[in-house]
């Protein structure tokens with residue numbers, strides 16, 4: 001096909017957007033609504049994830065070895081812990097360190113402990129602190145740590161973690177279902193809207209066929225139209241979600257209740273996800289628009 | 304050239320529209336197809352345009368054997384025919400110029416060719432002042448002339464017209480047929496379906512009468528009976 005013919009067809013698609021502007025507004029509106037709901041669902045779930053992750057990272061398992069454990073025992077436990085999946089950074093605190101810390105804490109009264117340095121190993125057990133990277137497995141992790149040789153005790157605060165993990169699982173499941181359903185709804189709605197537009201122009205299409213137009217020739221303007229619809233909808237939805245998110249964060253920050261205000265520090269700033277959201281919207285818009293029109297054309301091209 | 308050999312055609316609901324039709328229209332001919340309502344005239348046109356396929360028999364148009372024509376080849380085949388319908392079938396949201404140009408666009412013609420050819424045929428159809436108008440701004444006769452211009456612009460060897468004068472005033476009807484005759488004199492084959500026996504008698508020429516799906520008369524008649532005009 002000549003470049004000038006292609007330009008003509010693209011121009012035709014743009015022209016059709018304007019000629020059928022009621023249809024255009026309806027399609028763009030529907031698509032914007034779907035993109036917005038999906039967008040907010042995604043943002044919500046990203047934020048819940050981020051909060052859960054943040055709080056999860058504050059989670060540690062504290063591992064106490066048997067009193068007077070040898071250096072070899074300490075190294076063996078360290079090796080075991082670092083091999084364990086679900087644990088992050090590991091910190092070691094020797095009995096001497098613990099003793100020194102305690103002494104320092106006593107401040108002026110620290111002299112009372114003078115001369116007892118050698119007995120540190122009999123007072124303090126060697127201690128490891130390991131970050132938990134997979135909070136959902138906290139129970140099994142603690143149990144596994146307890147089974148390591150030379151380990152006396154292992155402790156982790158499990159209640160909060162469990163609640164957060166179950167919240168996250170729930171949000172992700174429900175969010176996923178909502179998103180899947182909406183994606184389906186948007187494709188159906190867009191396909192129907194474009195199908196209606198194709199239907200009102202079926203006579204025009206049949207005329208084109210009589211004059212000897214190929215299917216590609218007839219399709220291109222419709223596909224251009226669908227893709228442009230998608231791009232418009234994506235841009236509008238992007239601006240709306242940007243504004244909406246900024247308002248939401250603004251409202252929370254203004255909130256006098258410290259509990260809510262402290263939440264903002266865990267929220268994902270819009271700038272972090274801006275490109276992904278814009279890209280996702282554009283991709284979704286272009287695909288639904290383009291595929292929607294290609295699909296809606298079927299059946300009307302046989303004349 | 305059109306060649307129909309032992310052609311039968313039934314619609315999906317079982318209506319036998321054409322029964323064993325044999326018909327040959329040579330290059331350069333001007334043929335009227337007449338017959339009462341429901342006789343099968345439009346059915347023949349549908350076969351000639353490969354809108355439908357013959358149930359049996361052979362249909363050859365412009366050298367294409369339509370029984371064997373693949374779906375992909377239809378557009379190319381249709382570009383070798385200019386079509387005019389009773390209801391004009393212009394594209395409503397395109398200007399007169401664009402409607403005519405569309406016929407060239409589908410052949411991937413360059414802008415240069417379009418800028419040359421379209422004004423030329425519009426002038427031929429005496430439509431040069433209407434180029435920027437939309438179909439709804441034109442009278443029936445003018446719309447039909449636009450349709451004719453669109454059919455002509457590719458310079459096809461064959462023009463098929465199904466009741467081109469059916470929706471326009473009698474005075475303009477004769478004008479349309481005159482134009483078709485002028486086109487025919489330049490070598491284009493014309494097949495025109497019509498109800499109007501008076502007009503056929505006036506112009507004369509090859510006349511094919513279809514009744515009840517079969518050819519009952521096919522001969523040249525002398526024109527000139529002027530009383531109706």
Ligand SMILES: Nc1ncnc2c1ncn2[C@@H]1O[C@H](COP(=O)(O)OP(=O)(O)OP(=O)(O)O)[C@@H](O)[C@H]1O
Nearest residue numbers: 314316318320338339340341342343344345346347
């Ligand atoms: N799409 C269709 N499905 C079924 N039967 C049809 C269809 N179109 C036409 N017919 C039938 O086929 C027969 C021939 O119809 P056709 O349209 O060819 O007649 P015609 O000669 O063009 O009539 P008219 O002068 O009224 O236009 C008629 O009996 C008609 O009822």
Ligand SMILES: [Mg+2]
Nearest residue numbers: 344345346465
């Ligand atoms: Mg008819």
